[in-house]
Amino acid sequence: MNIGEASGRSGLPAKTIRYYEDIGLIRPDRGDNGYRDYGADDVHKLRFLHRSRSLGFSVEECRQLLALYEDKSRASADVKDIATAKLIEIDRKIRELTELRRTLEHLVHACHGNERPDCPILEELSEE
Amino acid sequence: MNIGEASGRSGLPAKTIRYYEDIGLIRPDRGDNGYRDYGADDVHKLRFLHRSRSLGFSVEECRQLLALYEDKSRASADVKDIATAKLIEIDRKIRELTELRRTLEHLVHACHGNERPDCPILEELSEE
DNA sequence: CTTGACCTTCCAGTAACAGGAAGGTTCATA
DNA sequence: TATGAACCTTCCTGTTACTGGAAGGTCAAG
Structure with missing residues (x-):
């Protein structure tokens, strides 16, 4: 899906989503037209970011929280x-x-x- | 008390306390030496600001919350x-x-x- | 084939501080 | 009395986490 729909589903402004990409929080695919292409899992992460940010966690803390999801071998x-x-x-x-x-x-x-x-x-x- | 003690008691850095004065959140007295002079009620407000900020309320929202305390005729x-x-x-x-x-x-x-x-x-x- | 609603990058501005320079004040100690 | 540490002051710059807007490309509908 395009950034507009991802924005609608996550509650985050498109601007913010692009910013999160700039600082390396989310890496969406790109279509042939150069448009960002978000999957359902991206939307989940964006929702999660939206929540934890609004609850007073810094972006760096959110990055850590997100890492808990993304770490495939969460044994460490x-x-x-x-x-x-x-x-x-x-x-x-x-x-x-x-x-x-x-x-x-x-x-x-x-x-x-x-x-x-x-x-x-x-x-x-x-x-x- | 001086800003250092107010900082210690409220948990807010002195820098932040001065900033809150800049934007008109708290108005401490001044001593003859030019030092800021905080009272117990000021510390209460600073504590309150510290908390509500850390819980994800914006400074403007904190200003509103603070107004609830400061409004003498809270009937409105x-x-x-x-x-x-x-x-x-x-x-x-x-x-x-x-x-x-x-x-x-x-x-x-x-x-x-x-x-x-x-x-x-x-x-x-x-x-x- | 144009119009409007998307999307893109880039650059500038804002909010809420934090760091540091340059200098004045206070207070214990030599 | 002086000197040094530990305060305080203002001012200016930097950072974080966005937000707004310009300039321009893309797409689906009429």
């Missing part, structure tokens, strides 16, 4: 180490998002009006 | 709208992180060796 210890480190990082992000959510919900529902600016939530945020 | 509907939109976004991020975690864990523990590259996880990732 360093690959496992990377994955384990990412798992810890993901858990931390989930915890922080959950806290952020609680804080925000508190602000919206409970803390309306006059009990500011010395709202206890600000204190709460400074913990840990 | 648009502020509530912003907060509600952020809550939805946070929920989505949590869901996606949870999926990413599951995927990664699967890769590390279950999917080792030869069942690739047509691993079912890639199919799974393409859903939704």
Whole structure:
């Protein structure tokens, strides 16, 4: 498929997809007309990139995560180490998002009006 | 306190803190010597910025989130709208992180060796 | 066979910092 | 009192991860 369809299916702008090719993240085939030609597996990778980028992982981290998929012989210890480190990082992000959510919900529902600016939530945020 | 201590307490590099001042996110006092002087509430805001940035919110989104704290009369509907939109976004991020975690864990523990590259996880990732 | 919607490369701009130079301030120590 | 380390300041440049736009080739429909 062309880049437009790959863009539509992955959610990434075509510009970004070309950029990811520039920096060597994805290597689509080329048709005789010079157009990029994406397969279903490319779209999977693009989706994955879209997600992990939006979740605060850097492009280099995404490159590592992607390597976990592409490594055919995933037995090596360093690959496992990377994955384990990412798992810890993901858990931390989930915890922080959950806290952020609680804080925000508190602000919206409970803390309306006059009990500011010395709202206890600000204190709460400074913990840990 | 000076910027160094504010940096230590918030986890943000001093460079970043100065940048956030440049773009109008935080307005610390200045001492007679020209040094920036941060209060405890400033540190709270910096912590908050640190977190929300690392979770994939843009600086402009962080500015909105911060406005929720700073808005003394938080009765206005648009502020509530912003907060509600952020809550939805946070929920989505949590869901996606949870999926990413599951995927990664699967890769590390279950999917080792030869069942690739047509691993079912890639199919799974393409859903939704 | 032209029109519009694709696609291409290339170059410039933006966002969100990070590094480093050049210089002022503060504080412990000699 | 002086000197040196460890702070701080502004300013300017560089990097990352895109984004927009120009200039031009391709393709399917009318």
